[in-house]
Amino acid sequence: MFERFTDEARRVVVLDQEEARELRAEEIEPVHLLLALAGEPGRGGQVLRAAGADHASVRSALDRSDGALDADALAAVGIDLDQVRAAAEAAFGPGALDRGGERAGHIPFAAGSKRALEEALRHVLASKVRRRARAIDSGAVLAGLLAVGDPLVRRVLQQLGTDADRLRGQLGDASAA
Numbered sequence: 001m002f003e004r005f006t007d008e009a010r011r012v013v014v015l016d017q018e019e020a021r022e023l024r025a026e027e028i029e030p031v032h033l034l035l036a037l038a039g040e041p042g043r044g045g046q047v048l049r050a051a052g053a054d055h056a057s058v059r060s061a062l063d064r065s066d067g068a069l070d071a072d073a074l075a076a077v078g079i080d081l082d083q084v085r086a087a088a089e090a091a092f093g094p095g096a097l098d099r100g101g102e103r104a105g106h107i108p109f110a111a112g113s114k115r116a117l118e119e120a121l122r123h124v125l126a127s128k129v130r131r132r133a134r135a136i137d138s139g140a141v142l143a144g145l146l147a148v149g150d151p152l153v154r155r156v157l158q159q160l161g162t163d164a165d166r167l168r169g170q171l172g173d174a175s176a177a
Contacts, residue, residue: 120144
């Protein structure tokens with residue numbers, strides 16, 4: 001499948017691993033694809049930036065969203081994460097829960113990210129116009145990511161004032177542009 005990727009789409013796949021590594025993730029999640037796309041100059045990045053989802057704003061929205069569902073679930077059973085953090089920092093020092101080494105080596109793709117790349121291929125194969133031997137560009141990667149419907153990606157986009165339907169409309173057919 002990767003032989004169909006344009007240079008810009010390949011760069012997205014490299015950048016998503018860097019994003020996952022920087023965020024100390026165990027796997028490359030769909031949100032890492034979103035971050036990588038938001039920072040790249042190709043069609044996928046252009047569509048995201050036109051909708052107000054540049055790399056910095058996506059990262060900021062992710063920081064605000066990260067753990068929100070977990071915190072809500074824990075609060076429902078009487079656990080206050082702020083109290084847990086305060087106790088951990090009192091016992092082990094400031095930032096004790098934030099420590100952790102940077103992950104070295106290959107980071108595997110999570111199921112949602114694999115599906116997003118598969119959907120990118122499906123999107124290109126389904127396009128009516130044959131373009132560059134049906135190459136997968138960053139626009140197709142964005143279309144694949146949006147097709148997966150990852151809850152964290154949806155929440156980040158919502159915080160930025162956009163959604164998958166709006167982006168799909170701006171993206172158009174994978175063969176356009």
